[in-house]
Amino acid sequence: MKWEELMSLKRQGDTSKRLRKEQDDTRLGFEVDYDRIIFSSAFRGLQDKTQVIPLSKTDFVHTRLTHSLEVSVVGRSLGRLVGKQILEKYPYLTEIHGYHMNDFGAVVAAAALSHDIGNPPFGHSGEKAIGEYFKTGNGQRFKAALSDKEWQDFIDFEGNANGFSVLASDREGVEGGLRISYATLGAFMKYPKESLPKKPTSKICDKKYGFFQQDKAFFEDVAKEVGLIANKSVGDIGFERHPLAYLVEAADDICYTIIDFEDGINLGLIQEEFALEYLIKLVKKGIDPKKYNELTTKEDRISYLRALAIGSLIGDAVKVFMENEEAILNGNFPFSLMDKSQYKAQMEDIIQISIKNVYQSKEVIEKEVVGYQVINTLLDKFCTAYINKTNGIASNYDNLMLKLLPERFQVIKDDTMYHKLLHICHFVSLLTDGKALQLFDTINGKK
Template sequence: MNWEKLLNNNRLRQSNRKNPEDARNDFESDFGRIIFSPALRRMHDKTQVFPLTTDDNIHSRLTHSMEVMSVGYSLGVQLCENEEFRTRIGRDKYDLFREIPMIVKNICLIHDIGNPPFGHFGETVIQNYFKDFFSKCSFPDKKQKNSQKLDLNEEQRFEFLNFDGNAQGLRVLTKLQILNDAFGLNLTFATLAAYIKYPNYEKINDKIIEQHKIGIFYSEREYFEKIISECELKVGDRVIRHPLCYLMEAADSICYLTMDMEDGYNMGLYDLNYLYNKLKDIPSIKEKIEKIYQDPENYYKNDITKVVNFRIQIIQQLVVLAVKNFEVNLSLIETGGYNKELIEDDETNKLAEILRSVCKEKIFTYRDINSLEITGHSVIGGLLDYYIKFVFHTDKKYRKRASALISNSILNAAFEENNLIGNDAKIDNLSDYYKLKIIVDFVSGMTDQYALNHYQKISGQKIN
């Protein structure tokens, strides 16, 4: 694998960065573009685990992503400290430290940027909505009497039936953050390639790590092919992950496992004794966890401080594990032969497995979470109902009102993609596929609270 290509700093649209006073490299420039993007700001009110919470101590998608960014940066720095790795890459140490940690930092910050409101359950709601909706429609290749006719092919329908925040994120980054063209934030090829966790749009295969989900939508395939070509990520007929994607995945898992654990404690779902009994027999952290728990010198003062220090020890252990597994398995990673998460490759300690059991036993069964997720089902399903009814309505007045409510940036991105300018830039001139796209783009980009308020307004439940 060619690391010169993997660290490709070119862009979909040729960059105009020529300011001699700007000392940043292209990956540092990517970071600035991401930080100032509206899509990133909206993550402050998107669910991590606890929907619509008013508790400021509980994680949102934005605070989660910032923590993932911090851990990811640490992973990148530790990797670059490895002299054997630096020699393999053939990069100057100074340059490498400004490239790889920065790319990992970028992709960690944007890894959830395409997630809909109400967390991962929001993805499930959208998928199931279209499963039901399409069952009542007629298509050119699947005709059904007395049903709504839609001009969508099977590949396009497949995308809605398998809606995923990762694929939506690529659309957000490359198109929906539109200014004056259809290139979105116009990030570097390396950043975009490393972001793509599932370089897959054809089928879902749980046995191959990069095919667990759909990571590319029909609308972004041209960009995807360009990114893959520029970074040389094809092995035969198979497209594989960018190696740095494994570090982002590890940082994400480390943070959501440890911080969900801490959030669960803060919400009163379990006590210190429960956590200690879960962690006390893990070889790599056993002594440190016991010392924190017993606290013979009363150093930690209270239980919440002990839980925080449990988390610190766990993160440190998982970071070491992730970097070690990346280094040991780099040849397999480069050829697409490594089929595990870095922190799951741990037969001795099984630390990630134990943390997942905490989430499964105590957090995901929490009644309030499930109740609010059902609220999310009603809100997202209701919004899709209203907007599809309006956009496809036979009365032009309804279509006009839908157009007035949908975000201008969403509409402009669709018009730009379809070369509709001037008087032609209208919803009526979009294909059925893109009519559904603008609706899903709009709804999936909403924050939890905005989605709830907007649904209540258009359904007549409240006026202000």
């Protein structure tokens, strides 16, 4: 892979080449990506989507939106630090093509900002709930009408693939979704493969899948434009990762490891002593004992340690990336960056504490149970109504249900069964936690 291709400014529908040296630095294309994402309705919806702790109104617990903003900040730092060293290593990227250090930061920041944009309500259990509706619920009735790969898209419903649809799928009058640059779309693709074959290798890029069958052609167009390396046999689609996708993943890994731990401490689910025991291992080289001892509140002490910990992990991720940059460009780095971090053991210890005390807390379990019921009900009612309508057998109840859909989802198309089902899954996935609960209560006559 070549950096000048990986950093493509092309957007869907372009008829001429966008060259970096001809860009207006006051309105750089990569920064436009960030703006388009942050002003999108899908991104705004993340403010009422669970990160870990459900529907909490406390001041310090993260939603998907605050988490995404923090991941983008860490991603920008990672991108700039790596970009600086890339340009020093390959000066022609600046001299001939006009790339700047901040370009790398802008791409990683935009991709990181959108990394959760396709996640359904109720956290990761929302993805599982959609999948299980089709795998073991009433959605099983649709299997015979779908190809194997189409069926896999549903039974392993994936927020990353859904996010790619949000960013890139056409809809009536809107070509190319948000029209994000191909460099940012490439960096967004943590799992650049289709849903089958499932986990064909132990490579990190094959862990999940990154696009639905409906988006296959455009996904391949992006991969070809930025020069990703194909790694699947004839008939299957998959690629090695865009190098900057490793930085997006690292930013996410750093944030959820440290910040979910911080949330657990601030909520009283994890004892403050654990912060000292576990975070101190990450920050012992940078901590100022005098400054730390002057902090009088738990929140301030944890914030101080968190900031130092994130700084340590950023520096280490950049080191791992640059040590393996040539292997990454050649498609020969099958790990995440943090898998090779000197702090891997410390991060795993922190995650295990969070799993035990936060992710498996009663409040989180209750949220997941409710989420399964809500999503199962919404999918069943809306899929039935939508398919009955397209088949010309809609009841009055079906018609009423369809009127509950937002305007852009009320468009009835004579599509394949796959597209009809994906249309409803896309609608449900973009609901906030609160709106999903509201619709559930309406359907069940509680409102």
